Amino acid sequence: MIDPQLRIGKVATARNADSGAPSATYAAWLNTVREGFYQKPATAEQLEELLAAQLADARVLTGVWDDSAPGSLVDPLVPVATYATFSKTLNIGAALLRAHLVTSITVRPTHRRRGILRELLGTDLARAKAAGNPVAVLTATEATIYGRFGFGQVTEQQTLHLDVRGDVRFHAAPSGRVVVLDAGKLAGIAPGIFERFHQNQLGSVGRQEAYWRYATGAWGPEGPEPDPTHRAAVHLDTEGRIDGYVTYAFTGWDPKPITLEVRDLVATTAVARRELFRFLALHDLIERVSYPMAAADDPLPWALEDPARVSYAQRGHCLWVRVLDVPAAFAARNYNGTGSFTLRVEDPIGLTGGCYGFGLEDGRATVSELPEDTVADVSCNVSALGPLLLGAVGTAELAGAGLLDPASEQVLATLAALLDIPGSPHAINEF
Ligand SMILES: CC(=O)SCCNC(=O)CCNC(=O)[C@H](O)C(C)(C)COP(=O)(O)OP(=O)(O)OC[C@H]1O[C@@H](n2cnc3c(N)ncnc32)[C@H](O)[C@@H]1OP(=O)(O)O
Structure with a gap:
């Protein structure tokens, strides 16, 4: 929960009805993002360009406003935090998976470490899962922020x-x-x-x-x-x-x-x-x-x-992936041969936690949720699922790094044989 005087809302990308120009609310939101990344405020021409591009992406823009700020000092349209999302696909080898892209996160220094990011991201990831996105992705400014929300680094x-x-x-x-x-x-x-x-x-x-x-x-x-x-x-x-x-x-x-x-x-x-x-x-x-x-x-x-x-x-680091739906994401990737195993996932924000059964046949998987008390062959935190999904690193390396906990050496060898597929993930864009 964030402070009660903070108000979270969507930023309409609609143009000003009279002039056709970007609305003042959009301009205030965008320039807050630019301020957060130490860029100059946008000129009128740049605002027009940026709005057109964001409309083409069908971005969903969110702002947080502090209604307790003194009106004589602060433009009430200017938010204290920003957040945006849009939809693209992620190549996981065997398929292009629908992906929820998260970007433009800024929180003003006056409002940092009061749980605004946690509130925005937590709520948004739950919505993205409910809307049927198997994964969320982002490119991070700092490597230490997003692991706690279940994102794992997949490319450098x-x-x-x-x-x-x-x-x-x-x-x-x-x-x-x-x-x-x-x-x-x-x-x-x-x-x-x-x-x-x-x-x-x-x-x-x-x-x-x-x-x-x-x-x-x-x-x-x-x-x-x-x-x-x-x-x-x-x-x-x-x-x-x-x-x-x-x-x-x-x-x-x-x-x-x-x-x-x-x-x-x-x-x-x-x-x-x-x-x-x-x-x-x-x-x-x-x-x-x-x-x-x-x-x-x-x-x-x-x-x-x-x-x-x-x-x-x-x-x-470049791309970070957060699995939102284990059965949907992992049924879409490739495996080696035929076999089965059970996986327990710990998810501190409660979106994907549980036990899952993997049935593999000729390189394709059926993944299903199992009862909570199922004994698992291997367990991990949700943040290991991104690298596991894309094969960012070998299964043995993930276990060696302490990110995957197999029940035995034999289980690890079986997992490596089934899960380690050729190719390294690489992304050539940032967002
Ligand atoms: C996808 C993107 O847009 S990446 C760009 C991210 N934005 C930036 O780097 C711009 C500058 N930074 C900021 O605007 C802010 O400091 C943010 C967005 C990084 C953090 O926002 P805040 O509202 O302060 O974060 P919040 O208070 O919700 O913290 C949530 C958790 O993340 C941790 N955290 C927040 N910022 C950082 C950081 N820079 N490094 C490490 N951990 C962090 C907090 O300690 C907290 O941990 P906990 O809940 O496990 O104790």
């Missing part, structure tokens, strides 16, 4: 630096061709290429509208305004079909090394990805290509005669 990201001084040699001969194009042309290309990537990449999350605006350079790193430094190229396969794109920018002659920064790189095949990196490496006068969304096990070094040209920085 790091910045890849490719030293492109001299001749960068690849093992494979060039394949297909790369075409540099006006970034505006990506409006009709980027969503389809990403969708093909998303269908095949374990851990990928559907992208919000903002990504298509970034792709064309209509939005830049500084926010929703055109970015004249933005460049784009596509890769065409040997049949002339577009199978990947990259957007990038020159970051200036200082500081050194002189860098070409990748804004986004989406490839539907390993060859397209390799060829887009080859294209980036071919730029004269550039010393380094930098790519911020590399996976923990990025394959690029394997493509190079000199893998030591690749180095990494800023490794950190």
